Amino acid sequence: KQEVTQIPAALSVPEGENLVLNCSFTDSAIYNLQWFRQDPGKGLTSLLLIQSSQREQTSGRLNASLDKSSGRSTLYIAASQPGDSATYLCAAINTGTASKLTFGTGTRLQVTL
Amino acid sequence: KAGVTQTPRYLIKTRGQQVTLSCSPISGHRSVSWYQQTPGQGLQFLFEYFSETQRNKGNFPGRFSGRQFSNSRSEMNVSTLELGDSALYLCASSLVTLAGERDTQYFGPGTRLTVL
Numbered sequence: 225k226q227e228v229t230q231i232p233a234a235l236s237v238p239e240g241e242n243l244v245l246n247c248s249f250t251d252s253a254i255y256n257l258q259w260f261r262q263d264p265g266k267g268l269t270s271l272l273l274i275q276s277s278q279r280e281q282t283s284g285r286l287n288a289s290l291d292k293s294s295g296r297s298t299l300y301i302a303a304s305q306p307g308d309s310a311t312y313l314c315a316a317i318n319t320g321t322a323s324k325l326t327f328g329t330g331t332r333l334q335v336t337l
Numbered sequence: 338k339a340g341v342t343q344t345p346r347y348l349i350k351t352r353g354q355q356v357t358l359s360c361s362p363i364s365g366h367r368s369v370s371w372y373q374q375t376p377g378q379g380l381q382f383l384f385e386y387f388s389e390t391q392r393n394k395g396n397f398p399g400r401f402s403g404r405q406f407s408n409s410r411s412e413m414n415v416s417t418l419e420l421g422d423s424a425l426y427l428c429a430s431s432l433v434t435l436a437g438e439r440d441t442q443y444f445g446p447g448t449r450l451t452v453l
Binding site for chain 2 (some may be wrong): 258260269273320321325327328
């Protein structure tokens with residue numbers, strides 16, 4: 225059974241700082257891993273999806289990496305802004321022909337002025 | 338292209354009642370999945386529908402059921418509501434390739450259900 229862990233649970237950084245969010249998964253036989261952002265009381269916004277054959281994906285100031293052998297993924301946010309404040313969730317999917325995402329508990333990020 | 342829409346956005350029910358939630362996927366997306374989000378359990382997979390058939394099911398009691406229509410719109414039903422069913426219910430849609438592989442999942446804004 226896949227289990228996904230995110231550390232830290234909460235993080236506060238000053239504006240402009242680069243930061244890394246961590247995601248660990250127990251079953252390395254994943255099909256892909258997806259990073260999401262959730263604002264309070266809202267749905268999830270997809271940020272990046274990394275296929276199991278890829279090592280990283282980039283979108284703007286975001287870069288996500290995947291290391292299946294160690295069961296880890298990281299989300300790197302460059303030059304953080306107050307608008308980046310949200311909860312970040314990673315989710316693993318083990319089978320390409322099924323949509324079941326196994327989510328981590330999230331990292332709540334606050335970027336201060 | 339319009340995103341995933343969910344109705345209603347907020348719902349208040351009492352214990353023992355039943356409720357139906359609706360989800361309209363992104364045009365062209367045939368896979369619809371449902372998730373429950375609570376502070377204690379986080380996000381948990383309920384079930385997935387594809388081509389009007391339930392393809393996968395999470396570990397929830399039979400009180401939770403769903404269906405999908407020919408236009409890919411999906412409904413989720415919860416019968417005999419319990420206080421613990423209070424949660425944010427999210428649906429997600431995705432494209433499915435000819436090989437049956439699911440692409441990126443896109444989530445709707447959710448339905449906030451409160452059971453009193």
